[in-house]
Amino acid sequence: MKFICQDCGKILNEDELIISVDKVSDYAGGTHERSATCTCGGSCKEASRCIGCGEFFPDEELSGGYCMDCLKESATVSNAIGCGNEAKSEIKINGFLAYLFSEKEIEEILKVALDKKINESDANAMKAMDEAQDFCMDDACWFAGWLDSQKQVA
């Protein structure tokens, strides 16, 4: 188990923590609070390594084992399409077009349209990247799980 100092950012082992027991109230013979602090006096939180970059972060800042920076960096258009493939969404479209094309064909047509749009202008490319990030980060934990599953395949 590792700990990270909230003040200086130092990574500490459990045996490096300074444990102090403070009396926080006199109620019912005294209530004590056990606190773990860094050598600098800052309070410490349990920390784990990010699967992506290997840096330590407080556990509560990790989503599915990844830090936010790594997730944001991975939230690309191609990854959004990749994980979107596992989050199928239903839409209503023209019945004849639905009759003509299979789901796979419709997806291929839309991917080509998306590529065309992205290549048209920097503004379009930026918008697609922003939306890819929103889509992936909407459920960061789920995206982290997908990312991890891709890593194992590769």
Ligand SMILES: [Zn+2]
């Ligand atoms: Zn510290």
Ligand SMILES: [Zn+2]
């Ligand atoms: Zn990271």
